[in-house]
Amino acid sequence: MDSGTPSTRDRVPHIETLAVHAGRTIDSATGAVVAPIQLSTTFEREADGTYPHGFSYSRDDNPNRKSLETCVAALEGGSAALAFSSGLAVATAILQGLRPGAHIVAPDDVYHGFRSVVAKVFANWDLEISYVDMSDPAQLEAALRPDTELIWVETPSNPLLKVTDLAEVARIALAAGVPTVCDGTFATPVLQHPLEYGIDMVAHSTTKYLSGHSDVLGGVLIAGKENALFASARQSQKLGGAVPSPFDCWLTLRGIETLPCRVRTQSASAMQVATFLNGHDGVEAVYYPGLANHPGHAVAARQMAAFGGVLSVRIAGGASTAIAVAAAVRVFTRATSLGGTHSLIEHRASIEGPASTTPQNLLRISVGLENPEDLIDDLAQALSAAGHAG
Ligand code: PLP
Numbered sequence: 131m132d133s134g135t136p137s138t139r140d141r142v143p144h145i146e147t148l149a150v151h152a153g154r155t156i157d158s159a160t161g162a163v164v165a166p167i168q169l170s171t172t173f174e175r176e177a178d179g180t181y182p183h184g185f186s187y188s189r190d191d192n193p194n195r196k197s198l199e200t201c202v203a204a205l206e207g208g209s210a211a212l213a214f215s216s217g218l219a220v221a222t223a224i225l226q227g228l229r230p231g232a233h234i235v236a237p238d239d240v241y242h243g244f245r246s247v248v249a250k251v252f253a254n255w256d257l258e259i260s261y262v263d264m265s266d267p268a269q270l271e272a273a274l275r276p277d278t279e280l281i282w283v284e285t286p287s288n289p290l291l292k293v294t295d296l297a298e299v300a301r302i303a304l305a306a307g308v309p310t311v312c313d314g315t316f317a318t319p320v321l322q323h324p325l326e327y328g329i330d331m332v333a334h335s336t337t338k339y340l341s342g343h344s345d346v347l348g349g350v351l352i353a354g355k356e357n358a359l360f361a362s363a364r365q366s367q368k369l370g371g372a373v374p375s376p377f378d379c380w381l382t383l384r385g386i387e388t389l390p391c392r393v394r395t396q397s398a399s400a401m402q403v404a405t406f407l408n409g410h411d412g413v414e415a416v417y418y419p420g421l422a423n424h425p426g427h428a429v430a431a432r433q434m435a436a437f438g439g440v441l442s443v444r445i446a447g448g449a450s451t452a453i454a455v456a457a458a459v460r461v462f463t464r465a466t467s468l469g470g471t472h473s474l475i476e477h478r479a480s481i482e483g484p485a486s487t488t489p490q491n492l493l494r495i496s497v498g499l500e501n502p503e504d505l506i507d508d509l510a511q512a513l514s515a516a517g518h519a520g
Pocket residue numbers: 216217218219241243284288313315316334335336337347348349467
């Protein structure tokens with residue numbers, strides 16, 4: 131298969147096929163099956179000033195970035211995509227498209243870095259932001275104002291794993307004429323397709339599941355249809371230059387080849403880990419949308435193909451016991467981030483800092499690709515070492 135989006139006879143290829151083929155070409159110079167990394171920052175032009183291969187200067191565009199953008203647009207069923215140097219660079223590019231003083235509605239447990247970008251990077255923009263519980267559509271509806279220019283959602287959310295009903299958000303936003311962005315980092319395009327529900331754009335931190343190996347930082351923004359905020363984000367990408375390097379794009383595309391397999395395995399393992407923790411006496415609460423007792427379970431079951439590889443857990447006994455559990459793990463690694471092959475655990479409030487609204491006894495867990503029985507044994511011994519025999 132040798133072109134952007136592979137075609138079968140009469141239907142869109144499945145995500146496993148797109149993950150391997152979309153955006154890739156066989157190298158015409160050598161026949162290499164795996165694309166080369168094009169490090170050149172500049173491309174030859176004709177005497178008349180035209181660029182026969184469509185590339186002029188690497189900040190503007192380059193072959194590896196184009197491949198990545200074509201691929202993620204196909205994975206989300208979007209019309210176009212933009213690759214950035216981090217997930218937060220995506221949020222920054224979107225916010226740059228708003229007028230000073232604009233009003234935004236965002237989730238009350240949005241990824242804490244988003245709050246920091248609004249408060250610090252855009253401090254002189256005088257943006258007004260209403261943080262609401264997005265799992266309750268009535269709260270979103272009540273927060274909208276005539277000057278609202280953006281609805282930002284994140285589902286499942288980080289770190290409380292709240293679930294937002296995407297069809298409801300799209301319905302409310304359409305009626306109010308407000309553009310929507312869904313941060314789908316936890317779900318990935320394997321489990322959830324926000325554009326299908328009428329959300330305008332999807333954002334991912336590709337640092338997480340899409341690259342999948344904890345070795346490259348990046349972000350992507352995918353549009354269902356061209357729109358003003360997407361055009362402004364494109365301008366910010368090409369002129370502002372918060373772009374991933376060709377090697378970053380290459381690594382991310384390489385990771386995407388195994389995305390469907392990884393995410394399905396991680397979701398199945400996370401379900402086992404969540405079920406174990408849910409039945410443990412040392413655990414006060416488990417936040418995982420796959421559990422039937424999760425308040426967002428029914429919505430998640432409707433809009434997600436599985437429930438993802440991240441869960442959060444509140445440990446009985448408070449912050450010190452939670453920290454003692456994290457201190458005692460042997461298979462899990464104590465580290466921030468998620469979506470890689472290694473299972474990670476962290477005391478979330480301490481990474482979010484003094485302004486954190488996350489419960490002090492909460493540990494966030496990213497389930498990797500180890501055997502789930504080994505992960506469960508590790509958590510059992512760590513809980514026991516912290517005084518919770520089980
Ligand atoms: N969105 C979510 C849901 C995240 O969890 C993160 C990072 O943890 C980001 C965005 C930001 O991504 P990055 O660290 O690539 O800037």
